[in-house]
Amino acid sequence: MSPSLPLRPFLAKMDAYKPGEQLDGPRIVKLNTNENPYPPSPAVLTEIRSEAERLHLYPNPTSESLRRALAAYHGVELEQVLVGNGSDEILRLLIHAVVGPGQALGMVNPSYSLYPVLAKAFEGRTNYYPLIDLVRLPEDVFGGPEPIFILPNPNPPVGTLFTKAEIVRLCRERKGRMVVIDEAYVDFAQRDVVSLLVEFKNLVITRTFSKSFSLAGLRVGYLLGSTDLVAELMKIKDSYNMDRLSQVAAAAAVASVESMYRNRDRIVEERDRTAEELIRLGYRVPESHGNFLFAIHPRAAEHYSLLRQRGILVRYFDQEPLREGIRITIGTPEQMRALLAALKEIVG
Amino acid sequence: MSPSLPLRPFLAKMDAYKPGEQLDGPRIVKLNTNENPYPPSPAVLTEIRSEAERLHLYPNPTSESLRRALAAYHGVELEQVLVGNGSDEILRLLIHAVVGPGQALGMVNPSYSLYPVLAKAFEGRTNYYPLIDLVRLPEDVFGGPEPIFILPNPNPPVGTLFTKAEIVRLCRERKGRMVVIDEAYVDFAQRDVVSLLVEFKNLVITRTFSKSFSLAGLRVGYLLGSTDLVAELMKIKDSYNMDRLSQVAAAAAVASVESMYRNRDRIVEERDRTAEELIRLGYRVPESHGNFLFAIHPRAAEHYSLLRQRGILVRYFDQEPLREGIRITIGTPEQMRALLAALKEIVG
Numbered sequence: 001m002s003p004s005l006p007l008r009p010f011l012a013k014m015d016a017y018k019p020g021e022q023l024d025g026p027r028i029v030k031l032n033t034n035e036n037p038y039p040p041s042p043a044v045l046t047e048i049r050s051e052a053e054r055l056h057l058y059p060n061p062t063s064e065s066l067r068r069a070l071a072a073y074h075g076v077e078l079e080q081v082l083v084g085n086g087s088d089e090i091l092r093l094l095i096h097a098v099v100g101p102g103q104a105l106g107m108v109n110p111s112y113s114l115y116p117v118l119a120k121a122f123e124g125r126t127n128y129y130p131l132i133d134l135v136r137l138p139e140d141v142f143g144g145p146e147p148i149f150i151l152p153n154p155n156p157p158v159g160t161l162f163t164k165a166e167i168v169r170l171c172r173e174r175k176g177r178m179v180v181i182d183e184a185y186v187d188f189a190q191r192d193v194v195s196l197l198v199e200f201k202n203l204v205i206t207r208t209f210s211k212s213f214s215l216a217g218l219r220v221g222y223l224l225g226s227t228d229l230v231a232e233l234m235k236i237k238d239s240y241n242m243d244r245l246s247q248v249a250a251a252a253a254v255a256s257v258e259s260m261y262r263n264r265d266r267i268v269e270e271r272d273r274t275a276e277e278l279i280r281l282g283y284r285v286p287e288s289h290g291n292f293l294f295a296i297h298p299r300a301a302e303h304y305s306l307l308r309q310r311g312i313l314v315r316y317f318d319q320e321p322l323r324e325g326i327r328i329t330i331g332t333p334e335q336m337r338a339l340l341a342a343l344k345e346i347v348g
Numbered sequence: 349m350s351p352s353l354p355l356r357p358f359l360a361k362m363d364a365y366k367p368g369e370q371l372d373g374p375r376i377v378k379l380n381t382n383e384n385p386y387p388p389s390p391a392v393l394t395e396i397r398s399e400a401e402r403l404h405l406y407p408n409p410t411s412e413s414l415r416r417a418l419a420a421y422h423g424v425e426l427e428q429v430l431v432g433n434g435s436d437e438i439l440r441l442l443i444h445a446v447v448g449p450g451q452a453l454g455m456v457n458p459s460y461s462l463y464p465v466l467a468k469a470f471e472g473r474t475n476y477y478p479l480i481d482l483v484r485l486p487e488d489v490f491g492g493p494e495p496i497f498i499l500p501n502p503n504p505p506v507g508t509l510f511t512k513a514e515i516v517r518l519c520r521e522r523k524g525r526m527v528v529i530d531e532a533y534v535d536f537a538q539r540d541v542v543s544l545l546v547e548f549k550n551l552v553i554t555r556t557f558s559k560s561f562s563l564a565g566l567r568v569g570y571l572l573g574s575t576d577l578v579a580e581l582m583k584i585k586d587s588y589n590m591d592r593l594s595q596v597a598a599a600a601a602v603a604s605v606e607s608m609y610r611n612r613d614r615i616v617e618e619r620d621r622t623a624e625e626l627i628r629l630g631y632r633v634p635e636s637h638g639n640f641l642f643a644i645h646p647r648a649a650e651h652y653s654l655l656r657q658r659g660i661l662v663r664y665f666d667q668e669p670l671r672e673g674i675r676i677t678i679g680t681p682e683q684m685r686a687l688l689a690a691l692k693e694i695v696g
Contacts, residue, residue, distance in 0.1 A: 005550065005577055006495040006525055007445050016583040019409050036404050048400050048593070052393050055565040055597075056384050058558070061367050085433050088586040096469075097355050101449075114587065121444075121584045147354040177354055202353065214404040217592035229353055235364040236469045238436040239462065244565035245396070245593050249403075 014120040031329040032313040036214040041259035047252040059244040066251045079227040087208040087221030098148040099124035106146035135160045142173040152182040157327040159288025171200035180204045187212030189289035213253045220250040271330045296325045362468040379677040380661040384562040389607035395600040407592040417599045427575040435556040435569030446496040447472035454494035483508045490521040500530040505675040507636025519548035528552045535560030537637035568598040619678045644673045
């Protein structure tokens with residue numbers, strides 16, 4: 001660090017979150033960052049092309065039309081919705097609002113590795129609750145002391161869907177503390193917990209357009225929570241956090257949600273078929289409710305490298321307790337055929 | 349605030365930044381938020397339309413191509429450039445990295461009212477250095493003790509351009525502390541201070557595509573600074589802070605910079621002509637180097653309201669020492685004719 005800059009000490013002690021590789025190239029089968037292989041609804045592109053004529057003017061600072069569309073979609077009030085530059089921004093705002101120096105964020109392990117990075121950025125720390133067999137919540141997670149607890153549901157990289165009863169118990173036993181359910185992948189699952197918002201004021205739900213809606217490149221996420229929380233977070237979001245194109249594109253995606261449902265159904269079908277094939281090849285594959293599978297094998301690290309040599313990119317997490325698995329994003333049937341053919345050679 | 353949420357106390361003590369009104373409507377002459385009345389380069393729209401086909405894939409997390417274009421444009425290294433979701437994000441990251449509980453941001457008054465909001469969001473405070481006659485730097489500003497000092501140059505809402513010698517003196521006397529020169533409006537002025545980056549490691553320059561490049565609706569800003577600083581800020585920016593469309597659009601805007609220069613020249617010409625007219629009408633108009641004018645009159649508040657009634661929106665700041673002025677964005681010649689005709693009636 002340069003001695004000429006008066007930077008705060010927490011910066012030297014932290015590393016950035018490392019996203020999956022963004023390799024380009026027509027020959028690469030990219031199954032490493034849980035992108036949707038299908039395009040968004042054509043209405044999205046139409047809106048973007050039209051709105052591009054107004055880029056010299058500032059956007060609506062609170063994304064009002066989009067929030068109105070999302071409120072109607074979920075059956076909540078406009079004032080319960082906050083839109084952000086990807087759910088990354090939403091998660092950052094939540095941690096900014098709750099975690100200060102020395103305070104702890106609670107999360108399970110394994111889970112989404114961004115959360116501890118955000119806690120560090122606000123001089124906080126992270127309490128990890130190890131999942132049993134990678135999938136089951138331990139008993140001590142429910143009454144934990146942290147002012148904020150974040151649980152993805154489904155939970156990457158394995159894809160477990162926790163039950164509504166478990167979420168209810170978390171909210172109840174963590175009364176007065178915040179319970180954030182990160183529903184980034186929930187459209188690929190059979191149930192969400194939006195209906196619990198009425199009962200639990202400490203519940204916050206985060207969502208993204210990056211996965212099911214095929215808009216990872218656009219950066220739109222949102223939260224559903226109490227009106228009080230949304231009002232407070234509005235103070236610390238960047239004043240114009242959402243550009244014009246994102247606002248109209250996301251609203252168009254919601255208005256044409258059948259297009260998302262069709263792609264979602266194709267991915268879910270392909271996921272379940274691929275899981276069966278992987279099991280046949282000798283992998284252990286915990287049930288996944290996301291657009292990805294976590295395939296467990298003693299030689300997973302080697303399989304990752306051999307796939308990479310063949311131009312097939314999956315995600316390997318070189319950390320406990322994930323060293324025996326590879327996370328495979330569900331792509332098109334063609335991509336999955338290429339993956340399975342390669343794995344047959346590798347494993348066989 | 350809800351007792352069911354464990355929010356940090358600073359939130360209750362702060363208010364959000366209040367941006368200028370974003371009224372829509374074909375009949376409104378909108379001269380209140382310093383937008384550019386001309387469209388961006390056609391190349392920007394072409395790139396957006398083409399890139400919209402790839403929205404299902406994540407963007408480059410560090411905006412590498414755009415940063416490369418900006419580095420070449422300014423004659424600095426790629427590693428000296430950080431791109432953000434508007435210069436709002438860039439300014440927030442700087443304050444996040446430097447200002448902690450009880451620490452102070454330094455700024456002149458009047459200036460851009462976002463800075464103190466950002467300081468509060470990180471539990472810091474703001475030391476104000478009142479400008480002499482709204483335009484001259486006071487002597488005590490140079491050696492001030494704050495770890496970060498932010499000076500827009502030109503400085504809104506008046507439009508003063510401080511001299512290179514003054515910036516040099518700030519950097520020299522504030523050695524080891526950060527001096528941020530916010531050059532949001534610098535393309536409308538005759539000189540910038542990019543060349544000083546070689547000499548002063550504590551100097552940071554922020555820029556935006558919102559004003560001269562006609563892209564307020566897109567949210568792209570950046571900073572030029574030391575490679576050490578950029579590396580540290582990369583840790584706390586949102587991992588995918590820039591969407592695909594913004595990255596390609598801003599790069600296209602830089603590649604076709606002549607289009608910006610042409611619009612800039614039209615605005616500067618219109619600004620100087622409008623200033624003369626306003627003086628003729630009895631206003632005092634300090635020399636402006638931005639795309640706006642600050643027109644001073646004892647009855648400014650009344651003029652603001654009367655203009656509003658006529659569908660002409662300018663900006664009035666109901667705070668000292670700005671209560672005797674209105675800030676007028678420079679629009680098209682037609683818009684300025686409408687403004688001047690209305691003011692003739694109002695003043696006359």
